[in-house]
Amino acid sequence: EVQLVESGGGLVQPGGSLRLSCEASGFTFNTYAMSWVRQAPGKGLEWVSVISGSGDSAYVGDSVKGRFTISRDNSKKTVYLQMNSLRVEDTAVYYCAKTKYQLMLDAFDIWGQGTMVTVSS
Amino acid sequence: AIQMTQSPSSLSASLGDRVNITCRASQGIRNDLSWYQQRPGKAPKLLIYDATSLQRGVPSRFSGSGSGTDFTLTISSLQPEDFATYYCLEGYSTPRTFGQGTKVEIK
Numbered sequence: 001e002v003q004l005v006e007s008g009g010g011l012v013q014p015g016g017s018l019r020l021s022c023e024a025s026g027f028t029f030n031t032y033a034m035s036w037v038r039q040a041p042g043k044g045l046e047w048v049s050v051i052s053g054s055g056d057s058a059y060v061g062d063s064v065k066g067r068f069t070i071s072r073d074n075s076k077k078t079v080y081l082q083m084n085s086l087r088v089e090d091t092a093v094y095y096c097a098k099t100k101y102q103l104m105l106d107a108f109d110i111w112g113q114g115t116m117v118t119v120s121s
Numbered sequence: 122a123i124q125m126t127q128s129p130s131s132l133s134a135s136l137g138d139r140v141n142i143t144c145r146a147s148q149g150i151r152n153d154l155s156w157y158q159q160r161p162g163k164a165p166k167l168l169i170y171d172a173t174s175l176q177r178g179v180p181s182r183f184s185g186s187g188s189g190t191d192f193t194l195t196i197s198s199l200q201p202e203d204f205a206t207y208y209c210l211e212g213y214s215t216p217r218t219f220g221q222g223t224k225v226e227i228k
Contacts, residue, residue, distance in 0.1 A: 035217075037165075045157075045165065045208050047217040059215040062122070095164055100176075105212040107155035107170035114164055 002026035002110050004096050009115030012086055016119070020081040022096030022112055030054065030074040033104040036081045038092035039114075048094070050104050051079060057104065064090075086119045093117075123147050123211050127220025133228040140196040142223045144209035149189045153212035156185055156194045159222075160205045168207075169194065199225070 008020040022034070036048040049070040051058040058070050069082040079096055093116050097108035124147035134140050144154065152172035157165040167176045169185035172192055182197040196203055204227055209220040 044222040045159075045210075045219040047210070047219060050215065050217075061216045100167070100170055105153065105214070105217070107167055107176075107210070107212060108157075108165070109167045109170075109176065111164035111166070 002098075004098060004110055004112035006094065006096055006112040006115040009094065009117045011118045011120065013121050014086060014088055014119055016086050017082070017084045018086065018117060020083065020094055020096075020115060020117070022079045022081075024077045024079070024098070027098070027110075029077040031102050033099045033102065033106070034070075034072065034079040035097045035099070035108065036070065036079075037095045037097055037108070037111075038090075038117075039095070040089070040092040043092075046092075049081060052104055053102055059104070083117070086117075088119050091117060091119050122216050123150065123213060123218050125209055125211055125218045125220040127209055127223055129223060130221060131224040131226060133226050134199050135228045136199055136201065138199045138228075140199055140203075140225060142194045142207050142209075142225075144187075144192045144194075144220045146190045146192075146211055146213075150211050150213035152188045154185075154187070154192050155210050155212060156183075157208045157210065158203075158205045159208065165208065196225075 035050040049060040067085045072079040093114040098110040099106035100109035126145045156169040159165040
């Protein structure tokens with residue numbers, strides 16, 4: 001079964017850091033780009049970041065640029081989101097998602113269950 | 122960044138109704154568009170990719186149309202499980218942009 005399982009969410013103070021993990025199973029992980037998408041409480045979906053299957057290319061959204069970094073360890077079938085200098089407005093459910101084919105701009109055919117990040121003092 | 126304008130933001134419909142949801146891109150994006158369904162408390166689910174292709178396992182009452190800047194998701198006959206929020210997502214360039222969402226409610 002193709003599956004993504006996120007972990008690492010929690011409560012953090014403004015200015016703090018968290019690292020989210022997303023462990024994959026059931027597919028050839030190193031051939032697919034992976035993304036992070038977030039959803040603030042009661043709001044819509046926001047694309048956050050993408051990394052290529054090899055890990056050679058990565059992009060982040062403007063709202064997190066300079067603060068968030070995406071990476072992956074293909075030997076562990078895991079993608080990470082390092083979040084620094086967290087702000088209250090980063091509070092959201094964070095989903096990882098697999099691209100349907102292998103390109104970084106493909107549709108997302110598999111999603112994790114999400115992990116909640118709360119930034120509050 | 123490409124802007125995606127989705128409409129309506131919400132709609133009320135009855136079982137069996139035909140429903141159309143539209144997304145307009147701020148520039149041409151070929152057919153690089155996908156549609157997702159999200160039920161409360163759940164992760165999004167892929168319905169349509171490449172603007173018109175039905176994802177495996179998705180009922181055929183869902184269909185997508187359009188290319189360039191204007192796209193439509195159609196539900197031909199609304200079923201109880203279709204009451205949810207729907208999002209479009211462009212796949213033309215980074216940063217990627219979702220539409221604002223359309224909440225489909227029971228009339």
